[in-house]
Amino acid sequence: MESTTAHPSLTTPKPLAWLYVIGAFIGLIASMTLTVEKFELAEDSSYVPSCTFGESFTCGSVMISEQAAAFGIPNPLLGISGFSVVMAIGVLMLTGAALPRWFRTAFVIGLGLASIFCLWLAYHAVYNIHALCIYCMIVWAVTITMFWFAFLRFMGDAADRSPGSGLARVHATLNMLRFPILIAVVVLIAALIIIEFGFFF
Numbered sequence: 001m002e003s004t005t006a007h008p009s010l011t012t013p014k015p016l017a018w019l020y021v022i023g024a025f026i027g028l029i030a031s032m033t034l035t036v037e038k039f040e041l042a043e044d045s046s047y048v049p050s051c052t053f054g055e056s057f058t059c060g061s062v063m064i065s066e067q068a069a070a071f072g073i074p075n076p077l078l079g080i081s082g083f084s085v086v087m088a089i090g091v092l093m094l095t096g097a098a099l100p101r102w103f104r105t106a107f108v109i110g111l112g113l114a115s116i117f118c119l120w121l122a123y124h125a126v127y128n129i130h131a132l133c134i135y136c137m138i139v140w141a142v143t144i145t146m147f148w149f150a151f152l153r154f155m156g157d158a159a160d161r162s163p164g165s166g167l168a169r170v171h172a173t174l175n176m177l178r179f180p181i182l183i184a185v186v187v188l189i190a191a192l193i194i195i196e197f198g199f200f201f
Helices: 014-043 061-062 075-093 101-129 134-160 167-175 178-201
Strands: none
Touching: 014 061, 014 075, 014 134, 061 101, 061 134, 075 101, 101 134, 101 178, 134 167, 134 178, 167 178
């Protein structure tokens, strides 16, 4: 049986744990706000969501789209449940708990799938719905950011078990460029949005 005593590959640095807690909290607030707005819109079709700023930034168009309930459940409710779990895990990590490797693997996979879902939603918002939701973009940003740093930590755990390997060298390079890569992704997404909505800004 795998030991759960403190080990470099099983514990989480405090800054990373705080990232999970703060990021999940921000995502949770955005998801809860979206849920309230969605209920308001369902009760009154003339309701103007608080995140409506002109033709380009309008949550209403996004909320009534098919993609807003991709799995038959309103996306904000998925966000509330998902971010609550991430926040709880982050708090657990802050206590110094050494989590089993399988748990950490599942955590990274979960964040990865959530990030893919966010990118899918972003694609549809930009190219099919032709409207942007501020709260949705906040959710996308915190989810992808948490996944990126969780992935690097997961990769680092594997690299620690095989120092000097190709994986260790790749991790060292990615870790050194972690912020430039994240910024590049944000700039790329922003550029695609500007190109698509350029006439409306």
